Amino acid sequence: MSKLKLASYWAAACGGCDVAILDINEKILDLAEVADIVFWPVALDFKYADVEAYADGYIDVCLFNGAIRNSEGEHVAKLLRQKSKVLVAFGSCAIWGGIPGLANFKRRDDILNRVYIESDSTQNPERIYPQTKYRVPEGELELPEFYKDVKCLADVVDVDYFMPGCPPTAAQIWAVIQVIASGNLPPKGAFIGCSNKTLCDECEREKTGKKVKKFYRPYEIIVDPKKCLLEQGLTCMGPVTRAGCGNQCTSANQPCRGCYGPVDGVIDQGAKYISALASVVDAGTPEEADRIISGIVDPAGTFYRYGLPGSLLRRAK
Amino acid sequence: MRRYQLMKKVLEQLGVEDGRVRLEWISSAEGTKFAKVMTEFTEQVRQLGPFKRDQKAAAGGEG
Amino acid sequence: MKRVTIDPITRLEGHGRIEIFLDDAGAVENCYFQIPELRGFEKFCEGRPAEEVPQIVSRICGV
Ligand code: SF4
Ligand code: SF4
Numbered sequence: 374m375s376k377l378k379l380a381s382y383w384a385a386a387c388g389g390c391d392v393a394i395l396d397i398n399e400k401i402l403d404l405a406e407v408a409d410i411v412f413w414p415v416a417l418d419f420k421y422a423d424v425e426a427y428a429d430g431y432i433d434v435c436l437f438n439g440a441i442r443n444s445e446g447e448h449v450a451k452l453l454r455q456k457s458k459v460l461v462a463f464g465s466c467a468i469w470g471g472i473p474g475l476a477n478f479k480r481r482d483d484i485l486n487r488v489y490i491e492s493d494s495t496q497n498p499e500r501i502y503p504q505t506k507y508r509v510p511e512g513e514l515e516l517p518e519f520y521k522d523v524k525c526l527a528d529v530v531d532v533d534y535f536m537p538g539c540p541p542t543a544a545q546i547w548a549v550i551q552v553i554a555s556g557n558l559p560p561k562g563a564f565i566g567c568s569n570k571t572l573c574d575e576c577e578r579e580k581t582g583k584k585v586k587k588f589y590r591p592y593e594i595i596v597d598p599k600k601c602l603l604e605q606g607l608t609c610m611g612p613v614t615r616a617g618c619g620n621q622c623t624s625a626n627q628p629c630r631g632c633y634g635p636v637d638g639v640i641d642q643g644a645k646y647i648s649a650l651a652s653v654v655d656a657g658t659p660e661e662a663d664r665i666i667s668g669i670v671d672p673a674g675t676f677y678r679y680g681l682p683g684s685l686l687r688r689a690k
Numbered sequence: 691m692r693r694y695q696l697m698k699k700v701l702e703q704l705g706v707e708d709g710r711v712r713l714e715w716i717s718s719a720e721g722t723k724f725a726k727v728m729t730e731f732t733e734q735v736r737q738l739g740p741f742k743r744d745q746k747a748a749a750g751g752e753g
Numbered sequence: 754m755k756r757v758t759i760d761p762i763t764r765l766e767g768h769g770r771i772e773i774f775l776d777d778a779g780a781v782e783n784c785y786f787q788i789p790e791l792r793g794f795e796k797f798c799e800g801r802p803a804e805e806v807p808q809i810v811s812r813i814c815g816v
Contacts, residue, residue: 389815484793511774651693673703690705
């Protein structure tokens with residue numbers, strides 16, 4: 374059998390997903406036994422022109438990380454879709470927008486102003502913004518168009534599998550690579566490298582059904598290392614977050630931030646969490662409930678930390 | 691009720707004005723109340739006009 | 754005039770492109786470095802709780 378052809382690409386991403394692939398450490402050598410990497414900007418010097426020259430479907434599996442922020446991201450997504458048999462939305466940015474998706478809380482023009490005009494380290498008295506086309510004496514230069522909204526990979530191309538995490542863990546990546554190499558792929562559209570239980574189902578912290586009288590910010594409380602963080606008044610997203618990360622945050626006394634997204638069947642993780650949180654608020658009257666809820670300083674930013682572009686509302690007004 | 695209170699806070703941050711969301715308990719025996727609430731609420735939303743995105747800076751994340 | 758495009762620049766975090774223009778003798782006449790990517794952390798960190806910021810800005814670069 375000929376070797377698998379793998380690609381990995383980043384759109385609006387931080388590179389953490391690419392480094393997570395490298396975190397499989399010496400197993401990268403085993404990977405090299407079964408696969409040839411044919412495009413991977415963080416690690417290898419292939420150009421877009423190389424990818425354009427590949428036949429359609431030449432790449433067996435492309436792991437695509439990062440959100441779609443501009444026309445270049447969309448263009449490369451379409452190119453890689455055409456050249457790949459299997460396209461995986463790899464990491465939370467590609468699936469729901471992730472941290473770059475927080476930009477959907479802001480307006481495009483305000484972002485551009487802040488970055489190119491107002492920021493303290495910028496001197497731009499002529500108020501020059503990036504142009505999609507710019508004439509220089511030698512010819513014309515082009516830049517991608519910065520979109521109004523951050524989009525998810527599946528908004529611009531057909532996606533075969535979804536692998537959540539910010540970033541996906543190295544252990545899960547290795548497990549998925551083995552599955553890919555074996556050829557036993559799950560049905561299209563499946564979430565891979567994760568479980569379909571919630572983090573709470575896999576969490577070993579002691580739950581007593583205690584309700585919450587007050588929500589705390591992390592610096593206001595020293596947590597009990599054995600007890601459920603939510604019951605202690607921290608906004609742990611465990612009840613609405615897919616397991617598979619190995620409970621990294623909760624094991625370190627940190628509330629889950631929700632990076633693995635919702636489990637199958639839940640359309641909107643933030644909305645689901647509103648439900649989950651409301652059911653633990655211990656209030657006799659609406660006024661008391663309001664006081665307790667007000668202890669959550671930034672509810673929208675907390676509940677839609679990784680997923681505003683992929684949520685029902687998609688962006689703030 | 692708590693769910694509603696929390697949801698309203700989130701929607702406000704996302705720029706959905708207060709007047710667009712309302713919770714009422716109306717039993718099947720309270721036809722007149724239902725009609726009254728619906729008329730009122732329709733009028734209120736009409737006055738707010740269509741929900742336009744990108745009209746003003748998003749309140750989300752501002753506090 | 755000949756144009757050499759290096760796209761993308763590889764083995765670093767982020768997106769970059771270099772456009773090099775050569776004169777008829779093949780010497781570099783001019784060279785432009787372009788950054789085609791922007792995410793806008795400068796803006797979307799505004800108004801967020803202080804304790805969130807370290808966790809958000811760690812996603813500026815994960816390499
Ligand atoms: S809410 Fe958080 S701490 Fe509590 S059981 Fe679920 S995951 Fe564990
Ligand atoms: S505990 Fe939550 S935020 Fe932390 S890695 Fe797991 S899913 Fe992500």
